[in-house]
Amino acid sequence: MTNALERLQKVIAQSGVTSRRKAEKLIVDGKVKVNNKNVTELGTKVSPQDKIEVNGIQLEKEEPVYYMLYKPRGVISSIKDDKGRKVVTDYLGEVEERIYPIGRLDYDTSGILLLTNDGDFANLLMHPKYGVDKVYVAKINGIPEKRELNKLRKGVRSDNELLKVVRYKILETDRQKNNMIVQMTLHEGKNRHIRRMMDILGYPVSKLKREQYGLLTLKGLQPGDCRRLTPHEVKKMKLAASN
Template identity: 75%
Template sequence: MTNALERLQKVIAQSGVTSRRKAEQLILDGKVKVNDKVVTELGTKVSSNDKIEVNGVQLEKELPVYFMLYKPRGVISSVSDDKGRKVVTDFFPEVSERIFPIGRLDYDTSGILLLTNDGEFANLLMHPKHGVEKVYIAKIKGIPSKEDLRMLLKGVKDKKDVLKVIRYKIISTEKKKNTMILELTLKEGKNRHVRRMMEQIGYPVLKLKRERYGLLTPEGMQPGDFRPLTPKEVNQMRNNAQKL
């Protein structure tokens, strides 16, 4: 927050408490106070000098931060785990801001994961209508035919979901080991999207990595490494999502 006036729901979203849409509903429901007074008007504007409470908890006035983590396999994409397993925020012991992951990567999936305390930014990237491209490298068991691979473009049904890619590329084929490595590009991110999709056509995933997220790649990074995003990268990701 700065001394400039900003919409209340935007400030709440940027604090990482929730998305802007949910913040709007909290305001309408009378769950938000500004300077100890309940506010229910969505057009309300506030400054950094105002005291804001959501569900009785005062917002911490954090500056937004943005990080890219090269998530290793065997790590939970969460801020905590009731089974005591390693979570992605464990890689940021010196970061004081309340960061959280933008979306998820499966426990056994490695690759790019973004973390931030900016709820609005996170919601923008995760919203299906914005269609931010995500590129995965998948090692699969079996060697699918061209017809099998075309099914990925048309969409594969699994329960209530239709899972598909916008394009694919064969990286390599190992006939002796009966495996193939594919590059898969998605504009969606349903739960276990790639694994479920490949299982449905009969070629289970043996290993999976997210190689690109929008414009970002983990070039020069090793599993467990992280770095802050540059202001240019943050703006590029935001602008790209808004254009889409």
């Protein structure tokens, strides 16, 4: 937070409590107090000296932190799980800040997952209009013809959603084992996006990994490894999402 006045929802998002969009709903729903008074106006601006409470808990400003995890298969993209399964924050060691995943990867999907306490950064990367490349490699059962794979670019409908890829590339075809490895690039990731697309085409995914997120790759990491993003990487990711 700077010495200048900033919008209340931005300050809440930067605190790591939630995204800016959800912060706006909390304000409208009367869940936010500034200096012990309920505030419901989204245009409200606050200073660093103001006391802000969300759901009765006072905000403590945290410095923004940014992590990249090579999420293994069989791990929940959450900070807790009521069934006692492994969650992504189990792999981050002693992190004092209240971080949370940016988006999610399915339980059976591995690869790059970003975590942060910066709600604005998370919102920027998740919004489909900003078009940050997310590159996946999928092993699929069966060998579709090119005309079938071309449907991925046009899009297929599932549960009233249009699911499509920005581009795809065939990496390997194994006719003996009757499978294919395909690289697919998305700008948004709906729930089980790639798996649902391939199920509709009749070529289910047996293995899926997100290998690249913007400029970030898995180079030097093994499943379960994590590292902090450098200031340069954070800056470049913000620039990529803003252009």
